[in-house]
Amino acid sequence: MMALLEVTNLGISFGGLRAVDSFQIQIKKGQLYGLIGPNGAGKTTIFNMLTGVYKPTDGKIVLEGKDITGHKTIEINHEGIARTFQNIRLFKELTVLDNVKVGLSEQFKYSALTGILRLPKYYKVEKAMTERAIELLKVFDLDGEKDYLASNLPYGKQRKLEIARALATNPKLLLLDEPAAGMNPNETKELMDTIRFVRDEFDMTILLIEHDMKLVSGICEELTVLNFGQVLAQGETSKVLNDPQVITAYLGE
Amino acid sequence: MDKLKKMNKTTKSNFITYAMVIVAYIIMQVLVSAGVVSSLMTGLLVPLCIYVMMAVSLNLTVGILGELSLGHAGFMCVGAFSSAVFSVATVDTITSVPLRFFIAIVIGAVAAAVFGVILGIPVLRLRGDYLAIVTLAFGEIVKNFINVVYLGMDGKGFHFSMKDTGSLNLGEGGKVIINGAQGITGTPKNATFTIGIVIILITLFIVLNLIHSRAGRAIMAIRDNRIAAESVGINITKYKLMAFTISASIAGVGGVLYAHNLSTLTALPKNFGYNMSIMILVFVVLGGIGNIRGSIISAVILTLLPELLRGLNDYRMLIYAIVLIVMMLFNWSPRAREFREKYSIKRFLNRKSIEKEEA
Numbered sequence: 366m367m368a369l370l371e372v373t374n375l376g377i378s379f380g381g382l383r384a385v386d387s388f389q390i391q392i393k394k395g396q397l398y399g400l401i402g403p404n405g406a407g408k409t410t411i412f413n414m415l416t417g418v419y420k421p422t423d424g425k426i427v428l429e430g431k432d433i434t435g436h437k438t439i440e441i442n443h444e445g446i447a448r449t450f451q452n453i454r455l456f457k458e459l460t461v462l463d464n465v466k467v468g469l470s471e472q473f474k475y476s477a478l479t480g481i482l483r484l485p486k487y488y489k490v491e492k493a494m495t496e497r498a499i500e501l502l503k504v505f506d507l508d509g510e511k512d513y514l515a516s517n518l519p520y521g522k523q524r525k526l527e528i529a530r531a532l533a534t535n536p537k538l539l540l541l542d543e544p545a546a547g548m549n550p551n552e553t554k555e556l557m558d559t560i561r562f563v564r565d566e567f568d569m570t571i572l573l574i575e576h577d578m579k580l581v582s583g584i585c586e587e588l589t590v591l592n593f594g595q596v597l598a599q600g601e602t603s604k605v606l607n608d609p610q611v612i613t614a615y616l617g618e
Numbered sequence: 619m620d621k622l623k624k625m626n627k628t629t630k631s632n633f634i635t636y637a638m639v640i641v642a643y644i645i646m647q648v649l650v651s652a653g654v655v656s657s658l659m660t661g662l663l664v665p666l667c668i669y670v671m672m673a674v675s676l677n678l679t680v681g682i683l684g685e686l687s688l689g690h691a692g693f694m695c696v697g698a699f700s701s702a703v704f705s706v707a708t709v710d711t712i713t714s715v716p717l718r719f720f721i722a723i724v725i726g727a728v729a730a731a732v733f734g735v736i737l738g739i740p741v742l743r744l745r746g747d748y749l750a751i752v753t754l755a756f757g758e759i760v761k762n763f764i765n766v767v768y769l770g771m772d773g774k775g776f777h778f779s780m781k782d783t784g785s786l787n788l789g790e791g792g793k794v795i796i797n798g799a800q801g802i803t804g805t806p807k808n809a810t811f812t813i814g815i816v817i818i819l820i821t822l823f824i825v826l827n828l829i830h831s832r833a834g835r836a837i838m839a840i841r842d843n844r845i846a847a848e849s850v851g852i853n854i855t856k857y858k859l860m861a862f863t864i865s866a867s868i869a870g871v872g873g874v875l876y877a878h879n880l881s882t883l884t885a886l887p888k889n890f891g892y893n894m895s896i897m898i899l900v901f902v903v904l905g906g907i908g909n910i911r912g913s914i915i916s917a918v919i920l921t922l923l924p925e926l927l928r929g930l931n932d933y934r935m936l937i938y939a940i941v942l943i944v945m946m947l948f949n950w951s952p953r954a955r956e957f958r959e960k961y962s963i964k965r966f967l968n969r970k971s972i973e974k975e976e977a
Contacts, residue, residue, distance in 0.1 A: 416849060442851035454846035456839045458908075467839040468850045470832050477860060480831025481824050487831065494832075534850050 367430065369394045369570050370415075370538055375424030377414060384410050385594045388424070392538070397564055398572045399585030399602065403614060406591040408574045409451055412540050416448050417441045429537065443471065445537035449527040449544060451574075457516035461507055461526055464515050465498040468533025473497070501529045504566065505559065521552045525559065532567065539563070541573040545580050553577060557584050582606060590614065632826045635911045636819060642918075643815045662925055664879045667814025668694075668872045669921050671821055673901040673913040675868035678825055680899070681908030682834070683861040684841030685742070686750035689757030690869050691894035695885055696733050697726035697870025698877035699764055702802045705878065706795050707771050709806055719808040723817070723874050730870020733760075734863040742858040745844070749862075757895055764885040769796040801884030802877070809878040817875065818914075821868050825910060828864065837861045904945050916945070 368391040375388040385407040392398045400408050413419045415426060417438040426434045433444055447468075456464050473494040479487050502508040505525040510518060515526060524544055531539055544560070545553045557580055563569055575581050581588065581602070588605040590597040598608045605611060646663065649655050672690060679687045701722040712718040733756070741752045768779040772792025779785045783794050796802055828834045836857045839847040848854060877883050887893060901920055905912030923941060927934045948954045 418845070438848040439851050439853060442849060448849055450846065450849075454843045454849075456842035456846065458842050459835065459838055463835050464839075466832075467835050467847070467852065470836055471851045473832070475832060477828065477831065477833035480833055481827045483827055490832075530846075530850060 368392055369396075369429060370572070371427040372415075373425050373427075375411070375414060375421050375426065377410060377419055377422045383594060385414070388591075388594075388596060390589055390599075392570060392572060394537075394570050395564065395568060396570055396587065397560070397585050398570075399581045399588040400572060400574045400591065401576070401581055401588060402591035402597070407594040408591055409542060410594075411591075412448060412542055412574065415441075415540060416446055442534055442536075445535075446540065447531035447534045447536035447538075448540035449524070449531050449542055451542040451546065453520075453523050453527055455515040455523055455526060455530075457514065459515060460511065461502065461513050461515055461518065462495070462498055462511040464526055464530050465501055465533045466494055468530040469494050469497060472535055498533065501533055504532075504562070505529045521548055521556075524548070524556070528559075528563070532563065532569075537570060539569050539571045541571060541575075543574050543576065545575060545577045550579075553580055556580070560584055578606075628830050631911075632822075632830075635822060635826065635914070638911065639815065639818055639822065639914065643811075646811065658925065658928075662921070663811040664809050664814050664875060666918060666921050667811065667818055668875050668879075669898070669901065669917045670818055670914050671872040671875070672869055672898045673905065673917040674818075674821055674825055674910055675865045675872065676898050677902045677905070677908065677910055677913045678828075678861055678865040678868070680902050681906075681910075681913075682829060682841065683837055683858060683865070685858070685862070686747060687753040687862075687865070688750050688892070688895050688899070689753030689755070689760075690898050691890045691892075692753065692757030692760040693730040693733060693866045693869035694873035694876065694894070695757070695760045695764065695890035697730040697867075697873025698883060698890070699796070699802070699873075699885070700729035700870075701726035701874040702805045702877040702883050703769065703795050705805055705808075706793075706802060707776075709804070715806070715808060718806075719813075719878065722808075722878065723871055726870045726874035726877075727867040728870075730873065731863050731867035734866025735859065737866075738859045738862045739855075742862060743855055754892070754895075757890070757892060761885045761887070761890045764796070764801075764890075765799045767796050768794070768798050770794045799884065801882060803882050805877055805881060805883055807878060807881060809875045814875055817871060821871070822910070824864065825868070828861075829910075833857060833860060900942070904942070904949065906949070919945075 370390065370392040372388060372390045376386045377384050388411060400411065402408055410419065414421045417436050417440070420435045424434070425432060428444055428446065431444065433441055436444070456467060459467070473490050475486050475490045499508055499511065502511055505528065507522060507526060507529065510522065515523065518526060528541065528544065541560070545556055548556060560571065561584055564571055573585070585602050587600060588602050589599045590605060590611050592614045597614055598605045598611050650660060672694060676687060676690050679685055704725050705718060705722050708718060737752055737756055741749050766780050768781070768783055768786055770777040770783070770786040770788045770792055772789040774789060777786040777788055783797060786794065788794070836847070836852045837860070839852060840854055840857055844854060876889070901917040902913050904920070905914070905916035924934060924938055927937050930937060
């Protein structure tokens with residue numbers, strides 16, 4: 366089977382600093398894939414290259430057989446990659462519902478003029494859009510708070526809302542940047558269930574960055590370990606986590 | 619049911635804004651016809667409409683789009699002069715006043731929008747406060763440019779010069795339209811309070827409906843977090859440009875009203891300069907950034923205040939300044955907010971609907 370995402374020889378330099386070097390990964394459809402590594406290993410940099418925030422210096426990113434290397438962020442989103450952020454980036458002054466609706470706006474379209482003139486199409490599309498948004502919010506148990514401002518949500522729910530917003534863009538591949546950061550063990554466990562549920566329910570392929578080893582070993586089928594911008598180990602989760610090299614990188618000699 | 623409530627909330631809030639404008643209009647009309655309003659105040663009614671429009675327009679840029687514009691008077695100036703040239707040039711050919719004025723409004727709006735696009739395309743792509751710098755310069759350039767322009771018209775068409783009226787080489791029966799620093803004279807005084815109110819209502823209709831639609835959400839998403847907006851596939855430049863252009867064209871229409879309220883139109887620092895832009899910004903900031911209704915209220919209060927204080931002569935501006943500071947302090951203090959929430963019209967309407975449901 367052809368991989369959904371195929372990255373070969375990806376690298377980026379900031380001036381003299383080689384942040385990521387000859388990175389490669391293959392993710393199959395429906396997989397839950399983990400990307401781990403110590404701080405500063407280049408994990409988020411890879412996410413930023415995959416989503417077009419940074420232009421890779423060399424290498425190739427292929428999504429479903431289509432080369433998307435160096436495309437713009439919005440083009441890549443339209444191709445089917447959505448992401449969340451390590452430091453939460455919600456639309457703070459919008460309601461929870463509107464946050465998801467912004468994510469939906471590429472699929473539920475009407476022109477600005479239709480909106481201003483309140484033509485029948487506006488009401489029709491808005492209604493369908495709201496229904497879809499509430500469906501998504503229900504998955505994350507956020508439908509009760511749909512009229513809250515996003516900034517008024519508790520931390521754990523903000524993380525969930527970010528995932529809901531990313532899913533709203535109807536992606537093929539979902540990138541989660543440290544989804545469990547700042548969560549307590551209970552919340553983390555709940556999040557693991559949610560991520561698994563999202564994969565099964567939406568038939569989603571997920572690549573996540575995480576530090577929480579429990580979460581990683583609990584849900585990821587395959588792992589890539591990064592250290593100093595280079596791939597240290599790659600493969601099945603249990604094998605990779607027992608790799609002496611990986612243990613050294615994480616725990617020291 | 620839940621959805622209905624939510625729909626009602628925005629519609630209700632918009633409804634209050636429209637109702638406020640209409641009620642203010644009716645009260646003013648009654649007072650004017652009863653003859654209790656001084657002629658000075660009557661003369662202030664159209665400028666009041668203009669300032670309200672300018673405040674709403676700038677709030678779209680500052681509050682909804684989240685970019686700072688310091689040259690909004692420049693767009694007003696473009697709207698004023700382009701429409702005044704049209705009206706003076708066609709005063710004899712288009713005899714229907716409503717038609718001529720309508721076309722003048724469209725011309726003012728389009729001219730200002732064109733400048734909005736010209737400024738917006740390069741500047742809105744950048745991150746940071748570049749728009750503030752560029753619009754500041756734009757406002758000054760427009761004002762100073764108008765002051766050296768000479769434009770005339772005769773049987774052969776328009777004549778343009780930047781020296782003096784003599785070098786226009788006008789043919790027989792030709793007339794000078796823009797006379798350099800002396801500006802445009804003889805603009806028909808078509809702007810009335812009623813027209814002003816109608817245009818305000820149309821402006822509100824456009825702005826409020828824009829905000830509560832797909833495009834408006836995208837614009838506010840960009841304001842709140844540009845990177846996240848990009849990551850969910852929002853076209854940043856397109857929506858920024860849309861908001862800024864609409865804002866500019868509303869300011870242009872404000873200029874059309876301004877031009878058609880005075881018989882002589884000149885570009886002075888007083889009316890189209892930096893001070894004017896800042897004054898409009900003060901309306902927006904005091905009314906609450908992103909709060910359209912607040913902009914309207916603060917524009918009205920701050921326009922009327924200096925006139926109401928005229929009796930105090932030299933102390934006028936002193937009191938104006940004190941009122942500004944007091945408004946600023948109390949507008950957003952927790953106590954004041956609590957008070958507003960307790961006694962707001964929205965709550966009053968809500969209570970009524972709840973009572974109705976119970977009954």
